[in-house]
Amino acid sequence: MADATALLQLRGISKGFPGVKALSDVQLTIRRGEIHSLMGENGAGKSTLIKVLTGVYRRDGGEILLNGTSIDARSPEEAQRLGISTVYQEVNLIPHLSVAENICLGRQTTTLGFLKWKEIRQRAEKALARLGIEIDVTETVSNYSIAIQQLVAIARALDIDAKVLILDEPTSSLDEKEVEALFTVLRKLKAEGLGIVFVTHFLDQVYAVSDRITVLRNGTYVGEYEAALLPRLQLISKMMGKELSELEMKAADRVATKAGVTPFLKLKQVGRKGSLKPLDLEIAAGEIVGLSGLLGSGRTETARIVFGLDRADCGELQLDGKAISITSPRQASGLKFGFCPEDRKVQAIIPNLSVRENIVLALQANRGWMGYVSRPTQIQLADKFIKALNIKTPNPEQPIRLLSGGNQQKVILARWLASNPRLLILDEPTRGIDVGAKLEIEKLMAQLTGEGMAILFISSDLEETVRNSHRVVVLRDRQKVCELRGEEISEKNIMHAIAASDSDQ
Numbered sequence: 001m002a003d004a005t006a007l008l009q010l011r012g013i014s015k016g017f018p019g020v021k022a023l024s025d026v027q028l029t030i031r032r033g034e035i036h037s038l039m040g041e042n043g044a045g046k047s048t049l050i051k052v053l054t055g056v057y058r059r060d061g062g063e064i065l066l067n068g069t070s071i072d073a074r075s076p077e078e079a080q081r082l083g084i085s086t087v088y089q090e091v092n093l094i095p096h097l098s099v100a101e102n103i104c105l106g107r108q109t110t111t112l113g114f115l116k117w118k119e120i121r122q123r124a125e126k127a128l129a130r131l132g133i134e135i136d137v138t139e140t141v142s143n144y145s146i147a148i149q150q151l152v153a154i155a156r157a158l159d160i161d162a163k164v165l166i167l168d169e170p171t172s173s174l175d176e177k178e179v180e181a182l183f184t185v186l187r188k189l190k191a192e193g194l195g196i197v198f199v200t201h202f203l204d205q206v207y208a209v210s211d212r213i214t215v216l217r218n219g220t221y222v223g224e225y226e227a228a229l230l231p232r233l234q235l236i237s238k239m240m241g242k243e244l245s246e247l248e249m250k251a252a253d254r255v256a257t258k259a260g261v262t263p264f265l266k267l268k269q270v271g272r273k274g275s276l277k278p279l280d281l282e283i284a285a286g287e288i289v290g291l292s293g294l295l296g297s298g299r300t301e302t303a304r305i306v307f308g309l310d311r312a313d314c315g316e317l318q319l320d321g322k323a324i325s326i327t328s329p330r331q332a333s334g335l336k337f338g339f340c341p342e343d344r345k346v347q348a349i350i351p352n353l354s355v356r357e358n359i360v361l362a363l364q365a366n367r368g369w370m371g372y373v374s375r376p377t378q379i380q381l382a383d384k385f386i387k388a389l390n391i392k393t394p395n396p397e398q399p400i401r402l403l404s405g406g407n408q409q410k411v412i413l414a415r416w417l418a419s420n421p422r423l424l425i426l427d428e429p430t431r432g433i434d435v436g437a438k439l440e441i442e443k444l445m446a447q448l449t450g451e452g453m454a455i456l457f458i459s460s461d462l463e464e465t466v467r468n469s470h471r472v473v474v475l476r477d478r479q480k481v482c483e484l485r486g487e488e489i490s491e492k493n494i495m496h497a498i499a500a501s502d503s504d505q
C-alpha cells in the first residue's frame with residue numbers, strides 16, 4: 001500500500017551481484033521533515049540500497065515512489081534532478097579543482113560559453129554558509145583537511161533544491177564540533193521539510209538526531225522503529241540478529257592480558273617543530289597504550305614520528321636500550337613496526353587485488369621477495385582473518401573494491417595483524433566498523449598482545465580506549481598532558497585531561 005504521509009517509499013527492493021545477494025525484499029519509508037537512520041552491520045546492504053535508490057545500480061526488483069509517483073532514476077544525476085541528493089561514504093571530490101568548482105561542478109552558469117566565476121564563487125560561499133563554514137572557496141580542495149572536504153561534499157549535495165538528502169557515513173572524519181555543526185544543519189533542513197536518510201556506525205549520533213530507524217541485516221529488512229522507543233542494546237541485537245545475553249558473553253570472552261614491564265621502545269623528549277611538542281612515551285611487549293585526544297591533538301603526529309613518516313627534530317628514540325633514529329617507513333618495517341593509518345581508503349587499499357592479496361601484502365613486503373609467502377600459507381592466513389574479523393566476502397579471491405566500506409577496513413586491519421609486527425600502531429581501527437566487529441577486533445588485539453605484540457592504539461572513542469588500554473597517554477594541542485594507569489583510566493579522567501585549559505593545571 002502506498003503510504004500517503006510518505007515522501008519517499010522503497011518497497012520490495014532486491015539486488016544481487018555475482019555470488020552475493022546484497023538485498024532481498026527490502027523496504028524503507030521516509031517522511032517529510034524527518035531524520036531516518038539506516039542501520040545494519042558491515043555488509044548489511046545499506047550503501048547498496050542507497051545506490052539502488054540513486055540510480056548507481058539497477059535494481060533487480062521492487063518499486064520506488066517519490067511523493068506517491070513511481071520513479072526510476074538511471075543515474076545519480078537523474079536522481080538529483082528528481083530531488084534526491086546524496087553524499088557517499090567515499091568523499092567524491094575532484095582534488096585538484098577549487099572548492100567553488102567542486103560545489104558547482106556541472107551546474108555552472110555560463111554566458112555564451114564563458115563561466116561566470118563571480119557567480120560560481122558566490123554560489124559556493126552561500127552553500128557553505130548554510131553549513132556555517134567560512135573558507136576561501138578559490139583554494140584547491142585537496143589543500144583542506146578531510147573534514148572540510150566532507151563538508152564541501154555535503155554543501156555540494158545541498159546546492160540544488162533537494163527533497164531528500166542521503167548521508168552515507170558523512171561524519172567518520174569529523175570532530176565533535178564539526179559533527180555538531182552538521183547536525184544543526186540537518187535539523188534546520190528537517191524543519192524545512194526535507195527527508196533525511198542518515199547512515200553511521202556511531203550510535204550516539206544515531207540517537208542524537210534520528211526520529212526513526214530502519215534496520216537491515218544480511219540484505220533483508222528487519223524492522224522500522226521510533227528511535228525514542230528503541231533502547232540501544234535492542235538496536236544492537238536487531239542489527240546482529242542475536243540475543244543480548246549472547247552479546248554479553250562475547251564481551252566477557254575477551255582475554256585479559258598482562259602487560260610487560262620493560263619497555264623496548266622509549267621516546268625521550270621527542271618532538272617536531274610545528275607538529276608535536278617534545279614528549280616522553282614508552283611501550284613494552286604485550287602492552288596496549290592508548291593515545292587519546294581530539295582530532296589534531298598530536299596523536300597521528302606521534303604515530304608518524306614513530307613509524308618514520310616524519311622525522312623528529314629533537315629528543316632521543318631508544319630501541320632495546322640503544323639510541324636509534326627512524327628515518328623512513330621502510331626502516332620502521334625492518335624493525336618490525338606496523339602502521340595501520342586512519343585514512344585507509346586513500347593510503348591503503350589496492351582496489352583490484354583480491355582480499356587474500358590485500359591481507360598478505362604487509363607480511364610479504366616485510367619478508368622481501370626472497371621470502372615469498374607460499375600460496376597455501378596465503379590461503380590459510382586469509383581464511384583465518386576472514387573468520388576472525390567476520391569479513392563479509394563471497395570468497396578470498398573477491399577484488400577488495402567490491403566489499404562494503406567497513407569490510408574493506410577490516411581487510412586492511414587484517415593486513416597489519418597478519419604481518420605479525422613487534423609494535424603495531426592502529427590509528428582509529430574501528431571507525432566505520434559495526435559494533436559486533438568492534439568486539440571481534442578487541443578480542444583479537446587482546447589475543448595478539450597476549451602473544452607479545454605491543455599496540456599503540458589511537459581512538460576517538462573513549463569507551464573503547466578505556467576498555468582496551470593498559471595505559472593511556474592524553475594529548476592536547478600537540479602536547480602530552482598526562483598519562484593514566486590502572487584505576488586512573490576512566491572516561492571521566494581522559495575527558496577531564498582533554499578539556500582542561502592550561503590555567504587549570
Ligand SMILES: Nc1ncnc2c1ncn2[C@@H]1O[C@H](COP(=O)(O)OP(=O)(O)OP(=O)(O)O)[C@@H](O)[C@H]1O
Nearest residue numbers: 017022042043044045046047048402403404405406
Ligand atoms: N559492486 C559489487 N559487487 C559485488 N558485491 C558487492 C558490490 N557492492 C556491494 N557488494 C556486496 O553487497 C553486500 C552489501 O554491501 P554494502 O556496501 O551495501 O554494505 P553496507 O551495509 O553499506 O556496509 P558498511 O557498513 O560496511 O558500509 C556486501 O556483501 C558487499 O560485499
Ligand SMILES: [Mg+2]
Nearest residue numbers: 047089404405
Ligand atoms: Mg556502506
